[in-house]
């Protein structure tokens with residue numbers, strides 16, 4: 001019976017060994033993080049709804065591309081884009097916040113060495129970096145996330161003149177010399193592009209999966225294709241494509257305008273047989289909330305855009321798991 005129930009987060013149904021409980025009580029034990037929307041869908045099912053359901057997320061630590069590195073940082077998800085300015089950092093921050101809101105312990109590493117924007121989006125610049133007894137840097141805690149960025153260490157623009165080896169060396173050090181707590185997910189905001197630097201960086205980190213962010217615009221898509229090719233070459237599993245700035249909805253009349261073209265990311269996902277992780281609109285509230293103090297997701301969790309972000313984050317967590325499960 002359980003197998004028959006499918007949902008975007010349960011494409012293979014509910015394996016019997018994921019369900020425990022007795023009498024009227026049932027617990028769905030998931031190896032990835034998920035939230036209320038899944039529980040609601042289960043509860044609304046005509047057969048399953050006869051039971052009282054709970055979710056128990058025991059996030060599985062999956063294999064990564066560098067098995068010899070210690071796995072305290074949990075599942076490492078790199079967020080990358082071929083082209084600059086498509087919203088990669090905004091997506092990284094929002095996915096990290098959403099995974100954390102869903103109950104996971106999440107870190108955020110700003111690897112965008114040439115233009116670290118996490119300190120601007122999450123604040124915390126200017127505070128003194130604390131060191132542990134063995135000289136590891138303490139990540140900052142921002143809105144429940146454990147955050148580190150080169151932007152917290154280096155004066156503005158100093159890193160922009162760094163050459164490749166220095167940049168990838170700095171990232172590796174930032175990753176290794178930070179006292180990350182035991183995390184479920186570490187989101188890494190990569191520098192835009194698919195050149196040598198990005199390739200070396202992706203090779204030096206223990207990566208579990210990659211998200212490619214693009215706008216629907218042809219120039220962005222062409223670069224995003226290169227991103228997909230780069231991860232394929234490195235044998236890093238692709239979690240999916242996230243289409244950002246998909247359309248603009250006029251707040252006064254509701255008219256939707258496809259500023260950068262329509263469905264480009266969705267078509268690309270289909271062509272590569274990759275999941276589409278979401279289509280996020282161009283939205284001034286989202287931008288303002290990252291320029292201000294409180295991200296939209298925390299200030300207005302019921303906002304339709306917050307719900308969209310939470311959905312994408314659940315897809316990321318689930319697809320990361322299924323990618324590996326299906327490849328075994």
Ligand SMILES: Nc1ncnc2c1ncn2[C@@H]1O[C@H](COP(=O)(O)OP(=O)(O)OP(=O)(O)O)[C@@H](O)[C@H]1O
Nearest residue numbers: 084085086087088089090192245281282283286287
């Ligand atoms: N969906 C969105 N709606 C409105 N503004 C957005 C959206 N996504 C991103 N932005 C804004 O677009 C600008 C670029 O976004 P962001 O810095 O996240 O992009 P990026 O791809 O990381 O850039 P870079 O290539 O410089 O690293 C920022 O000002 C951000 O606030």
